[in-house]
Amino acid sequence: MDAHKDYYNLIITGVGGQGNVLVSQLLGQAFVNKGFFTTIGETYGASQRGGSVMSHLRFSKKKQLSPLIPKGKADIVVALEPVEALRVLTYYGNDNTIVFCNTRPIYPIDVISGDETYPEFAEIEKFLAHLAKKIFYIPATERAMEMGHPILGNMIIIGALLTAQILPLTLEEFQETLTANFTGSRLEINIRALKEGEKLISS
Amino acid sequence: MSIIDLDAPGKELLLMGNEAIARGALEAGVKVAAAYPGTPSTDIIENLAAVAKSRGLYVEWSINEKVALEVAAAASFSGLRALCAMKQNGLNVAADFLLTLNLVGVKGGLVLVVCDDPSSHSSNNEQDSRPYAKMADLPLLEPSTFQEAKDMTKWAFALSEETGVVCLLRGVTRTSHARGNVVLGELPRNGQKAFFDKSKQWLTAPVLPKHNQLHLNLDRLEEIFAQSSFNQYLGPENPSLLIITCGSGWLYSQEAVELMGLEKRVGILKIGTSWPLPTKTIIENLKRCEQHLIVEEVDSFLEGNVKEIAAQFSKEIGPKIFYGKKSGHIPYFGEMNVDRVTDALGKIFKIDYQARHDQYETRVKNLPKNLLPSRVLGFCPGCPHRASFWTIKNVLQLDNRQGFLTYDIGCYALGRGPAGYSLLRVGGAMGTGTGLVSGFGKLAQHGFTQPAVAMCGDSTFFHAAMPALANACYNQANMVMIILDNSATAMTGFQPHPGVGKNAMGEEVKPISIEEVCRAFGAKVEITDPFDLQGTKEKLLRALADPIGPKVLIMRRPCAMIKLKEEKPPYKVRVAIEKCIGEECGCNRLCTRIFKCPGLMWDKKTGQAKIDEVICIGCGVCADICPEKAIIKEENK
Secondary structure (H helix, E strand, O other): OOOOOOEEEEEEEEEOOOOHHHHHHHHHHHHHHOOOEEEEEEOOOOOOOOOEEEEEEEEEOOOOOOOOOOOOOOOEEEEOOHHHHHHHHHHHOOOOOEEEEEOOOOOOHHHHOOOOOOOOHHHHHHHHHHHOOEEEEEOHHHHHHHHOOHHHHHHHHHHHHHHOOOOOOOHHHHHHHHHHHOOHHHHHHHHHHHHHHHHHHHO | OOOOOOOOOOOEEEEEHHHHHHHHHHHOOOOEEEEOOOOOOHHHHHHHHHOHHHHOOEEEEOOOHHHHHHHHHHHHHOOOOEEEEEEHHHHHHHHHHHHHHHHHOOOOOEEEEEEEOHHHOOOOOOOOOOHHHHHHOOOEEOOOOHHHHHHHHHHHHHHHHHHOOOEEEEEEHHHHOEEEEEEOOOOOOOOOOOOOOOOOOOOOOOHHHHHHHHHHHHHHHHHHHHOOOOOEEEOOOOOOEEEEEEOOHHHHHHHHHHHOOOOOOEEEEEEOEEEOOOHHHHHHHHOOOOEEEEEOOOOOHHHHHHHHHHHHOHHHHOOOEEEOOOOOOOOOOOOOOHHHHHHHHHHHHOOOOOOOOHHHHHHHHOOOOOOOOOOOOOOOOOOHHHHHHHHHHHHHHHHOOOOEEEEOOOHHHHHHOHHHOOOEEEEOOOOHHHHHHHHHOOOHHHOOOOOEEEEEEHHHHHHHHHHHHHHHHHOOOOEEEEEEEOOOEOOOOOEOOOOOOEOOOOOEOOOOOHHHHHHHHOOEEEEEOOOOHHHHHHHHHHHHHOOOOEEEEEEEOOOHHHHHHHOOOOEEEEEOOOOOOHHHOOOOOHHHHHOOOOOEEEEOOOOEEEEOOOOOOOOOHHHHHOOOOOEEEEEOO
């Protein structure tokens, strides 16, 4: 992706309870601090209740963009849940979309009950490859569990995203925003999670 | 924590629309704010409550929207600036007083913020609240950006004071629950003493002269609005199409025009003052061209009002073509977005706009059917409602008289779907479940024999179900009311209510006992812990068997999300693989097929149940439903 284009459309998707809204807000703040017009459209009602949750983040040097990304205009999709990556691409993806995909599924209740099926991971990989330019698979939840809490998966995947240098924001700049918002052990563990994401993409 | 009282004029922050509204109110010197929680409006009061102490405000969660408006009006009558916030359904509750208050008038600036929920993301309807402004002859503002949300709110207070009426401000989900750049203004320093001047009467009477006065006031507002920079035109002097838009439509329209490269042919008139429409501004802009497209969500409020002006001044401006909802270019339902505007522009200009090339669309179309499992909303892991619905389902089956449930609003309304075995049959407004069973409970003389059971939340109980229960008691309806008391207004984010013992500003208050209220009305009351499956079953069976009068069963257990914030999971839960007999068990996967907790899955490879350790919060209820006792709960030390 052209690192100098004048606006960026990013979608962070997942399932209620994965900390989607919080990372969106922190990323948005970091971009405002860098002098960007930032717009975030958030899906709220479904949070915590197992529904698909999507945040649209839009950064522009020129003007305030609308809170919903138009069809086919996502530059980057960060998916905290694999099936949600595919779901988002079907409407917002294009040939140049770059995807950061958490590898750990969260099963919908209709899958748990046996009324629907969850696709095999290989199938998800196959179709993601049809619909995106590049896909980074990040075992974010697994690493977060090793660190003590699955919610840290959100910070791990953002660490990976910023390390890939496709957005005009560095890991260090984002860390400053974290420092302004968290203190003590919460700050420390979130920064560790970011670094974990950095490692995953550098290795 | 809230950042809305940052004393840093000129600083640019990322604010949610609702935070911007709260900030605007602070900049206007608001002194009192009241609301009942309702998505997408809730954060306005939450933010003001967070700074209440430091800014010297009084902020409350009222028991319903009508009372909230009355509380705010009292401050206004005493000369203070006050704000009242609600979601669209809430305005229906407050409307009785609003359509009195319009005639009565106000003293201190009084702003009523109503946040609509187009596409019904978190609502039971898709109501457009704007016609209330027209009905009540009151001014209505609609912000299009986050900066405007703040600036307009501030202005609304001044406007209300200047014209002596309530000023309405309408947000929508995509302004209230979206975030964007906002440059802060000054915060006022000095306070004001509240005083009610009893030498004056605040009455609706005499009604006719006062009604007339409201219309004269609208004329004055039109003059003010004609000068407002919240109405602006962007585009060429003489476009071939004029988009007229308001609220969220402004940003969507600009992007759609750019995407289609129509900047030289399309102009956009943005209206921020939606009622009364500034006639002069509309006429001047209608003269720019013949064709017009109206972009707004949800109803054709702006469209109808613009057409009214066009008809009235047809001689002066000539014949016009209007595209919008009536012409079928913009749908009458669902929220607005860029794609809807590009569709409409494509039809008007006969441009075949494609967001993506054909090959990509074909790849999307060729994805296997059922590749993407749907995500129906369900109860959270550990939610007490799952256990409540489990027992109710079993009891209604045991009772075997075709019993059914009525309902209101709240998380438990997800019981309409598979999460609650689709047990909820009718209801949907606040307090309605109880009002309905009060009616069903009087149909015995017409041969009605089914048990009708109302479901109600604890916050809803205080909001609107109390009068319905009083009605059932007074009229001796044979009914059962189940109050799911999870100690919070959980659906909107755990706001306290009168039963909780805490107010909006976090102060301890004496809780109002739901059971004492029900008993005082004359209902027979029992209380149960929904996680005690056997005990709850017995109590509910008993209530259904009792043929006389109203019975209330309170199923009490705090929301799992609050507990999660406060304490460690009570149990460590696992499946004993030597005990789970899998598909061979006569239970036919009772635990996953029926119970449907997101923390408990069916492992296809082993053919056994399995705990998802990422999701499970250790409530332990599933251990009690497994017939083979194969799910083991061990106390967390």
